[in-house]
Every structure is written in structure tokens, then in C-alpha cells.
Amino acid sequence: MENTEHTQSSGKQDMAGLLKTHGILPTQQRLLIARVMFGRDQHFSADQVMNLVNDSRDRVSKATVYNTLGLFARKGLVREVIVDPSRVFYDTNTSDHHHFYNIDTGELRDIKSTEIQINTLPELPDGTCAKGVNVIIRISNTGQQADQAG
Amino acid sequence: MENTEHTQSSGKQDMAGLLKTHGILPTQQRLLIARVMFGRDQHFSADQVMNLVNDSRDRVSKATVYNTLGLFARKGLVREVIVDPSRVFYDTNTSDHHHFYNIDTGELRDIKSTEIQINTLPELPDGTCAKGVNVIIRISNTGQQADQAG
DNA sequence: GTCAGTGCAAACCCTTTGCAGAAAG
């Protein structure tokens, strides 16, 4: 595979390269979605991506947004983040890191992997291998009271 | 088959007490659900609870199962575990601990809090307080290969 | 007797799917 460095600044060409690098055929819709996601904030629900893409003059159908996000995740371009039972978030940061999840606002925020140091990891169940360690720190806005102490 | 007369007096009282302790009115259906959950394995989807409850001669409607699980979670009797976008798990173990999640089988398994030692925790965003730290180690059965190559 | 809880089915919401037409190579 060609090494197409993605400088994140100029756009269309780099994105096409980025997609190809990940084994993804860079169609028009996929480029739109990729450009929208890699150009801004880094956590998106499918719905947010839908809105961002369709704010511009171009448009992509809902089915294609879902299919594309699933494809990106499978190919390692983005990472799925499961913190909310009602929707999946997609994170353009695929490096090793963790998350704050604000249960009041739904905001998702990165924690650098260097900011959480895990000393001991348990031994894995027999016949399994680790696919990833996710730390989620659920936070809420001070002053508000949840039902349960965590 | 199963002995459906086992908890007529003693189990019922304990469960009723447990519910009351958590500020939950111990109705018949809630007792059934609590008895099913606290009597076996410790991670349940709503659907599993539904099946377990309705295996016996008694029955509880789907709406009541969902409402009850939500109530139990809000009252701190069980803990919601969010690891799978397609369903919520309820954990009868509310003490501080973490989870293995087998992405192949969907199996959820406890990790004692003593088995994971976290050295450094990041500082919280302004105006927020921590509601819980969840560590999820996603595992898969050895030999199987995920899609993510590039 | 009063008020909360329950059951049913329909509503909801996010996500996936089937298929015909369009685009990519």
C-alpha cells in the first residue's frame, strides 16, 4: 500500500489517501463524511454526522451514513465508543486513550492514556485475548444530584 | 422441573427487606424479579430477566420488567453496565469492580477492583464530579481475527 | 378508598436491510 500521509489540513486529496490506506474505496459520500469528521471535533454520533454532512450543499442518506461509519470502524479509521445505551459514538482518535462521559450533558471527552496509569491488569480468561482496555469515567455537573452514589 | 414453592416465606422476607432498604415498594412482580436476579448469575439483560421470570409459573409483563430494572438501577440495587450498543446489562454486584466483555460470546465477567490498580487518575473537567470509574477489557476468543487490518 | 404499580399494545428511536438505480474502475 502507498503511504499517503494525511496532513489533516488541505482536504480532498489527503482524505482519499487516508481512506485508501485503510482499504476503503474513496467514494464521494465517504469523502464527505470523512472530511466532516476529521475536520472538527472528534466524537460523533451517527446523527451528528448526518447533520454535519447535510448542512453543506452536499447530502448523504441516513443509510449511507450508518454504513459508512460502520465501515470506518471495521477498517480502523475511527473507533466506536460505547458509553450510552441509546447511541454509539465514533471517535476519530484511534490511539490508545480513555474517556470522560458527562451523564448530564452527554459530552464525551478524551483522557490521554498517559493520564491514567494502570498498575495491575488481571489475567485474561482462558482462551481469550485482549482487544482493548477502555476506561470510562462517568462524571456529572456539580450541584446536581444523581440517584445513586457510584 | 423446578420447585416453584421454594421461597414462599423465608426468601420473600429477605428480598422484601432488601427492596425496602432501597426505598422500593416490594410488590409481587418486583419480588419475583429480585429473586430471579439475586438467586443466580449476576449479569442480566432485560430479555434474560424476562425469560427467567416467566419460566416459573408466575409472569411479569415486559413493560414491568423494564420499568423494574430501571427502578432498581436508579435506587442502587443493581448497576447498569454499558458495553454493548444493542442492550443494557444489569449487574447485581454494585460494589466497586470492573468487567471483561467477550465480544464473540457477549459474556460479561467481573474483575475484582483489587485486580486492577489504577495509579493516576486525571483531573476532572471544571464543575464536574466523578460518578464512577468503569474499566472494560474487551476480549475475544483466541484464534478468531477481527476485521481491523488496513 | 386511595394511590401507586401492572399489563398490554402501540409508539419510539436508533440502526439495519432489500432492492433498483448510479458510480467507480
Added chain:
DNA sequence: CTTTCTGCAAAGGGTTTGCACTGAC
């Protein structure tokens, strides 16, 4: 020209809701 992708709308599956009935106190 062949294969893959896209769009639409409908289906799916877990969860929630509205309302009349039942049960708890």
C-alpha cells in the same frame, strides 16, 4: 461492462409510554 455503492423506505429490535385495571396499604 462489471462490481460496488448509494438512496429510499420499510423492517428490526430493544426500550418507553398511555391508559385502564389491579393490588398494596
